[in-house]
Amino acid sequence: MNNYIEIKNLYKIFGNNATEALSLVKEGISKEELLEKTNCVLGLNNINLDIRKGKIHVIMGLSGSGKSTLIRHLNRLIEPTFGEVMINGVNVLKLSNKELLEYRQKNMSMVFQKFALFPHKTVLENINYGLMVQKIKEEIYLEKSQFWLKRVGLEGYDNYYPNQLSGGMQQRVGLARALATDAEILLMDEAFSALDPLIRAEMQDVLIDLQLELKKTIVFITHDLDEALKIGERISILRDGSVVQDDxxxxxxxxxxxxxxxxxxxxxxRSRVIKAKSIMTKSISIKKETVPIIDGEMVLEEVLQQITKTNHYFVLVKDSKNKIIGKITLKELLKGIQRPRQEIKKYA
Amino acid sequence: MEWLIKFPEMDRDGLREFKKTVDNAFTSFSRNYGEGIENFFDPLLSFLIAFEKLFLNTPWPITIFAILSICWLASRSILIVAGTFLSFLLIGYFGMWEDTMSTLAIILVATLLCICIGIPIGIAMARSNKVQTLILPILDVMQTIPSFVYLIPVVMLLGIGKVPGLIAVCIYAIPPIVRLTNLGIRLVDKDILEAAESFGANYWQKLLGVQIPLALPTIFAGVNQTIMMALAMVVIASMIGVQGLGLPVLRAISNQYLALGLMNGLAIVVLAIIFDRVTQRIGKRMQKYKSD
Incomplete structure (x- = not known):
């Protein structure tokens, strides 16, 4: 298949007695019991995850759910207790130290929550760090880092130091530093969480815009659902070190x-997130000239606007090739916007 | 009940034998190996002598000009340069020029030696907790043991002269630079180190490209402290044959010459202040990236 990164049966247990604790975890002991019995902390519990090439895969969870631990297994900043991480057919956990360094240099780069820029290096030196580590010739890497400096919109800031820039600008440098190595995989650890809302939205747009062109495999960690829905093509939800849903x-x-x-x-x-094609009834037979036809990618809020403009009680849905693929009635539309009943019971 | 009043000590003969054994063992050690060890330090001696000669034989206007230039390049402060100029004029006028040059030479050589030995030790300590647990108590001993005590074996081994003096100064002055190098490297932000790692930097790339540059202000505080302690030790080291400002101070103590003691003592203070201000300025300028 198109799976680029495959994580299989991955466990991480923090503590001195990890092997003993592992067998307990495999027997199904809970996180609290494990801590009490062996003084070990369960970081990741049997993670199985496939990440596709060229997509933005969001891993979401509250703090302590193990998402930052998980992403650090991909470049082995953290060593697992048990399991397998295959990236493009290479078992990352079997690489020797030397191979691992080269793997990190060529195949993946990372963007950090607190930017983690080198404070003693200028913006340009920060961007070319990954290339400098690879001992690439200076004239080549200077050209490349100039290109990325421009691409993230920081032209002219070459010789500034990171602390002279605002948070948003600093993370642009972080992004440029990660992109400059041309690595296929981009790991983003809560990359925009430290930014204020307006700048965060702006950076999300920068990322989406870049991704349209670059088609990298991006693993994006966040605790913010809106962010996950905005940029994620697939979302995995993590809780207490296990994947609860991957969809x-x-x-x-x-x-x-x-x-x-x-x-x-x-x-x-919901009306701003759910798309028309997700709630429509599939049918291709109907064809009426007067009924408004909307795009399947349209969110429900916009569908509602279209429907209220006319006197009809339903709209037709077309796909990207202008083919009619289904219809949505007003009732279906309202149902889609409404919260599911069980929830209303629970939170009323 | 006598054992409660009087501490149950080793009997006299035993104690005498014990001291004798230790003394004899060390005497025979120094007889057998003293010469070899002395030869080992010969390059150091020639280096020190060459340095001292350079200072003493250069015409004083050139020396002053060189010192002022270094002060300016290091501190970029007119005030410090003017103060240094005035201080050296006064030192020369009161007849302490040659002693000051000798002291300057030994301080500079001692500091260089401490940097060359101390920084690698500090780096090793920062890299491994085991090395740190091993070295820290040794540093504690070096800093607290009365300096007269380790003068004894040094003199027994190497006799009286410049090299034993230099070694005594270094033993006294090296702990701060080792400690602060270790501390500076350990204090480097873990996130930043992780970033370097994520780009595949190896140990040396991390050390030379990230850890040492970020630890440099702290390391420099260590260099500053090392120089200060070396200056403090110069007077004591003059007891075992180190030339310079310490010697007249020693003479002044034994003969109760108030003026001589004060003049030379103040010259040491002046040197200390100049060294301190200049090295502090360098340390501050290294952190330029922190301010905007």
């Missing part, structure tokens, strides 16, 4: 796997 954003909202996930999504604005 497309639309499916996560429409079919949450358990109470934890429903709890997570209860406050989002």
């Amino acid at each position: 497309s954003p639309q499916k996560i909202i429409l079919n949450p796997a358990d109470d934890y996930v429903s709890d997570f999504i209860k406050d989002i604005n």
Whole structure:
């Protein structure tokens, strides 16, 4: 398949007696019991995850759910207790130290929550750090880092030091530093969480815009659902070190796997997230000239606007090739916007 | 009940034998190996002598000009340069020029030696907790043991002269630079180190490209402290044959010459202040990237 990164049966246990603790975890002991019995902390519990090439895969969870631990297993900043991480057919956990360094240099780069720029290096020196580590010739890397400096919109800031820049600008440098190595995989550890909301939205747009062109495999960690829905092409929800649900954003909202996930999504604005094609009834037979036809990618809020402009009680849905693929009635539309009943019971 | 009043000590003969054994063992050690060890330090001696000669034989206007230039390049402060100029004029006028040059030479050589030995030790300590647990108590001993005590074996081994003096100064002055190098490297932000690692930097790339540059202000505080302690030790080291400002101070103590003691003592103070201000300025300028 198109799976670029495959994580299989991955366990991480922090503590001195990890091997003993591992067998207990495999028997199904809970996190609290494990801590009490062996003084070990369960970081990741049997993670199985496939990440596709060229997509933005969001890993979401509250703090302590193990998402930062998980992402650090991909470049082995943290060593696992048990399991396998295959990236493009290479088992990352079997690499020797030397191979690992080269792997990190060529195949993946990382953007950090607190930017983690080198304070003693200028913006340009920061951007070319990854290339300098690879001992690439200076004239080549200077050209490349100049290109990325421009690409993230920081032209002219070459010789500034990181602390002379605002948070948003600093993270642009962080992004440029990660992109400059041309690595296929981009790991983003809560990359925008430290920014204020307006700048965060702006950076999300920068990322989406870059991704349209670059088609990198991006693993994006966040605790912010709105962010996950905005940029994620697939979302994995993590809780206490296990994956609770791994699905497309639309499916996560429409079919949450358990109470934890429903709890997570209860406050989002459904009409702005759910797309027309997710709630339509599939049918291709109907064809009426007067009925408005809308794009399947349209969110429900916009569909509502279209419907209220006319006197009809339903709209037709077309796909990107202008083919009619289904219809949505007003009732279906309102149902889609409404929170699922079980939740209303629970939180009323 | 006598054992409660009087501490149950080793009997006299035993104690005498014990001291004798230790003394004899060390005497025979120094007889057998003293010459070899002395030869080992010969390059150091020639270096020190060459340095001292350079200072003493250069015409004083050139020396002053060189010192002032270094002060300016290091501190970029007119005030410090003017103060240094005035101080050296006064030192020369009161007849302490040659002693000051000798002291300057030994301080500079001692500091260089401490940097060359101390920084690698500090780096090793920062890299491994085991090395740190091993070295820290040794540093504690070096800093607290009365300096007269380790003068004894040094003199027994190497006799009286410049090299034993230099070694005594270094033993006294090296702990701060080792400690602060270790501390500076350990204090480097873990996130930044992780970033370097994520780009595949190896140990040396991390050390030379990230850890040492970020630790440099702290390391420099260590250099500053090392120089200060070396200056403090110069007077004591003059007891075992180190030339310079310490010697007249020693003479002044034994003969109760108030003026001589004060003049030379103040010259040491002046040197200390100049060294301190200049090195502090360098340390501050290293952190330029922190301010905007």
